Amino acid sequence: MSMVYDVAIVGAGFGGLAAAAELSKYGKRVAVFEASNELGGSAGKFERGGYRFQSGATVGMGFEEGGVLDQLYESLQLEKPQMTLLNPIMDIHMPDRVIHYYREKVEWYKEIERHFKEAASSIQAFYEEVFRVGSLVDNLLDYRPVFPPKTIRDITQLFPMINPSSIKLLPYLNQTVYDRLKKFNLHKHEGFQTFLNGELMDSVQTSVENCPAFLGYAALQTFHKGAYAVHGGLATVAEQLAGYVKEQGNEVFMRYPIRLIEKKEDRFVLHSKRNSEFEAKQLVLNHSVHNLQDTLSEDLMNQSSIYPEKEEKRDTWGAFIIHAGVEESVFQNTNVLYHQFIDQNHPNDLHDGGQFLMSLSDPQDQQMAPEGKRSLTISTHTNLEQWWEAEEYEQKKQEMTDRLLATVDYYFPGFQANLDLVLPGTPVTFQKWLRRSKGKVGGYAPTGKYSWLNSYSIRSGIPGVYLCGDTVFPGAGTLGVTLSGLTAARELLR
Ligand SMILES: Cc1cc2nc3c(=O)[nH]c(=O)nc-3n(C[C@H](O)[C@H](O)[C@H](O)COP(=O)(O)OP(=O)(O)OC[C@H]3O[C@@H](n4cnc5c(N)ncnc54)[C@H](O)[C@@H]3O)c2cc1C
Structure with missing residues (x-):
């Protein structure tokens, strides 16, 4: 243990990497610690059977001219990755119609x-x-x-x-x-509300009544400013940001889970694998408010403005996800990459398969799938508790997989017969691979008109320790967490 970093960043999600890049740009000596072997966290990737799969997030936002990511790329003088502007943004498959959601x-x-002739002007x-x-x-x-x-x-x-x-x-x-x-x-107006609930669940994690x-x-309106399929997946962005951090002479430690952070005199000491220790003057924590009590020493936790008992009670979703490979021919009649499905039998269920998003890889993007195939991600919000009852776990997982695949098959006949790889994941998977405590993802779901006042700030309450990511203001989504990462960096630089 020799080097004392100016700033240690825990977690290489979009929030942590945006903060790291910004701090590197201003000459700070930075080290990023990432527990897994992939960058980007919930917006990362993994590879299997010749396919590349996106670990969670698939829709890129903020890349339009003047958008948050566009500005970040410009300020770092990085070239934006290839991407496809989505128009329609997605097709919405409802029991009685398909809505093309145009940009x-x-x-x-x-x-x-x-679609809504009688109410169109309203x-x-x-x-x-x-x-x-x-x-x-x-x-x-x-x-x-x-x-x-x-x-x-x-x-x-x-x-x-x-x-x-x-x-x-x-x-x-x-x-x-x-x-x-x-x-x-x-x-x-039931039809319009079903549509709106689908869009709000995907972006704000809640329904019209609670948003x-x-x-x-x-x-x-963000959807209409520009939604993008980034080639190679959003992980490409994470890789570019990490590349920038390293080019500035800084470090990104992969497979370095931070197990404990404590304060010794004027420094923070971070304990990682094989008894390794690192020292830093300040910290940016990107590994979610849900996880803080597992890493901060008792003393630091007591100084923070987070109360674990209160935090644990807040409404949070989990995600059920299917990564799959499929024959290209199944989707030959559509050039739309993103498809939202409303279950024909349960149109008002907003989670657990009632509505879900399927993202198809762009056929032009050869990093995602072998020739003649498409890589796809299906995800639906899910209630967390049910996945932690071990006895029924496998059965539930199979039932949910069958339900989601059958719904896609209903709208795209032949889908199931042409799958060649199916990898379902539950909140247990998100905890295992992305270290999201209890599989909680997507930040806190708004619960009413004033719920925005309950946000956590980038200030942890501990001097020198900043927070970023989807559990702090302005919340979830790669765009939102990039903003919190940049705000944390700016405050730290003052
Ligand atoms: C299924 C799903 C679909 C989504 N779809 C979209 C979408 O289409 N578009 C969009 O913009 N957003 C989407 N989101 C939301 C978006 O992915 C997240 O809000 C965002 O990526 C979260 O970023 P983050 O910076 O908060 O950190 P995370 O992505 O959670 O990353 C945190 C990182 O910290 C690491 N870590 C955790 N603990 C430690 C530790 N102790 N030591 C070291 N490292 C640690 C983790 O391994 C992880 O890499 C989706 C999310 C999910 C789950």
């Missing part, structure tokens, strides 16, 4: 007219509000606020954000999306 507003409005008026309020939220996030504010400086940083345009946001801070639907007389309006609007 372009004009096309999207025509699609709304095709839905379009609702979308006008989505775009208007979504861009107001973007303007605020450009300030990269530390939220919730913890210090006097955090509070003073909020002052410039108060202006005539941000004041217009106020009505959307104390209403849910459902409240807004009432204003447009859409709260009883704060401004959050839901920001997420909905």
Whole structure:
């Protein structure tokens, strides 16, 4: 143990890597510690049987001009990876129709007219509000606020954000999306709500009733700014960020789980495998608030503003996922890469197979699958507890796999017969490979109009220790966690 790093970063998810790249850019001596042998965490990859599979996240956001990732690439002078702009963003397979979810507003409005003729003008008026309020939220996030504010400086940083345009946001801070639907007389429109719930579950992890309006609007408009299939998967981005960190002379330690962090005098000591120890002056913790009590010493945990008993009770989803390889011919009649399925028998179940997303690899992207095949990821939100009852585990896993595959087969006949590799994963898998405690993924699910006020800040409460990732503001998604990583880096650099 000789080198004392300026900053040690625990976890090479998008949050940790964004922070590491930003700190490296400003000349900090940085070390990233990643427990697994893959970069990118929930947005990483693994390879099996000639295929590349995305570990969780598949839809890339923030790469449009001026977007968060676009700006990051520009500031690091990195070339963006090849990617396919999605239009339609996805096809939504509902029991009685297939909605093409177009990116372009004009096309999207025509699609709304095709499917929801009687309510089209109200839905379009609702979308006008989505775009208007979504861009107001973007303007605020450009300030990269530390939220919730913890210090006097955090509070003073909020002052410039108060202006005539941000004041217009106020009505959307104390209403849910459902409240807004009432204003447009859409709260009883089942078909449109089923559609909206699908989009909100994928982006904000919750339904119209529980989703704060401004959050839901920001997420909905993000799809229309540009959703991308990054070639090689989102792991390509993680690899580029880690490459940048190393080029600046810094270190990324793979297969180095941090088991314990304690404070000794003015330094933090990180304990890893085979009794190795590393020292750092400051820390960025990207391995989720769920995991903090397993790594921080009791003394540090007591100093933090996280109360484990309270944290454990917060609403969090798990994910059930299937990685599979399939014959290309099954999808020869569609050039759409992302497909959302609403179970024909249970259209109102938002989780556990009631609705789910299937992401197909781009046929042009040869890193993902052998010739003539496609790699795919199917994922659905799942309640966590059921997966930790050992006796029924295998049976449940098989039942859920069968249910999801059968639903895809219903919409794409011949799908099941043409699968050549099927790898299902549960919250137990997410805990094992990505160290997500109890398999909790995607941050905290909003539970009502004021739930955004319960966010954790990048400030841990421990001097010199910053948090980033999907369990801190602004929350889940590769775009959100990149923002928290960059905000943590900026505050640390002050
Ligand atoms: C099924 C699924 C689908 C999703 N789809 C999308 C999508 O399409 N688009 C999108 O933008 N987002 C999506 N998301 C959300 C997105 O993947 C996450 O919000 C984001 O990737 C989380 O990043 P993070 O920085 O918080 O860290 P994580 O990705 O959780 O990474 C944390 C890293 O820390 C490491 N680690 C943990 N403990 C330790 C330790 N003690 N020592 C060292 N390392 C440790 C882990 O191995 C991991 O690599 C999806 C998530 C899931 C689960």
